[in-house]
Amino acid sequence: MKFEIIDVKIPEGCNVIFGISHFIKTVEDLYEAIVNTVPGAKFGIAFAEASGPCLIRYEGTDEELKKLAAETLLKIGCGHTFIIFMKGMYPINIMQRIKDVPEVCTILAATANPLQVVVVETSQGRGVVAVIDGYKSKGIETEEDIKKRREFLRKIGYKF
Numbered sequence: 001m002k003f004e005i006i007d008v009k010i011p012e013g014c015n016v017i018f019g020i021s022h023f024i025k026t027v028e029d030l031y032e033a034i035v036n037t038v039p040g041a042k043f044g045i046a047f048a049e050a051s052g053p054c055l056i057r058y059e060g061t062d063e064e065l066k067k068l069a070a071e072t073l074l075k076i077g078c079g080h081t082f083i084i085f086m087k088g089m090y091p092i093n094i095m096q097r098i099k100d101v102p103e104v105c106t107i108l109a110a111t112a113n114p115l116q117v118v119v120v121e122t123s124q125g126r127g128v129v130a131v132i133d134g135y136k137s138k139g140i141e142t143e144e145d146i147k148k149r150r151e152f153l154r155k156i157g158y159k160f
Contacts, residue, residue, distance in 0.1 A: 001122055003129070006076050008115040010085070011068070014125075016115060017084040017091050018131060019107040021047060026103050027057040028083055033097040034084070034110075035061070043086040044069035050079025050125070062087070076117050078126045079103060092158075109133045 010016050021030075027047040034041050044065030046058040057075050060066035065085040073083050079128065084098075086092060091110035109115055113134035120129050153159040 001120055004119045004121065004130075005117055006117045008072055008076075008083075008117060010112060010115060011064075011070075011087070014085055014087045015089075015091050015112045016086070016109070017095070017107060018109045018115070018117065019082055019098070020080055020105040020128070020142075021082050021103045022050075022080050022105060023103040024049060024057065026101070027059045029101045029103065030082065030084065031059045032085075033101050034094050037094050037097045038089050040087065042088050043084055045082065045084045046070045046073040047082045048073050048077070048079050054079065073115065076119060076126075076128075077098070077121075078117075078119060078128050081128060 008016060008018070030047075034043055035059050042062040042065065044058065044060035044062055044067065046056050046069035049055050049057065056070050056157065058066050058070040060069065069083050069085050072158050073081060095107070095110060098107065108128065109131045111133045116132040117128060118130040118132065119126050150159070
């Protein structure tokens, strides 16, 4: 058994969703879920098959993000995983629709933070052990931090 840490490179201004799914039509169903939720969305999706030809299947509306999704998922190399790179929107805009896709099993990360995927490899293949999203906690927020958090949410339009 061998462990490996894969760094997921997230382009400036982008977010990523990484998860586990189970069927070849995942890539098309995720595509439809996104474009039906955020018209004009800019994104790339990739899905890794776990049987048959074991190919990375990919779709999207942005050529650069499609290529990045496919190459990143090939590097991770774990069957039945998917990754979505998006720009001009946040994961919160599409998370519920992604969760509603019947073949999606779980979402492991939805972030713009530095992301690492911890992978284990056996004689059969590779699997995701964990994800590391961002950095270690530094403390508990103060009253001033609470004020800044609330102001930030209002500034970006998520609270009134």
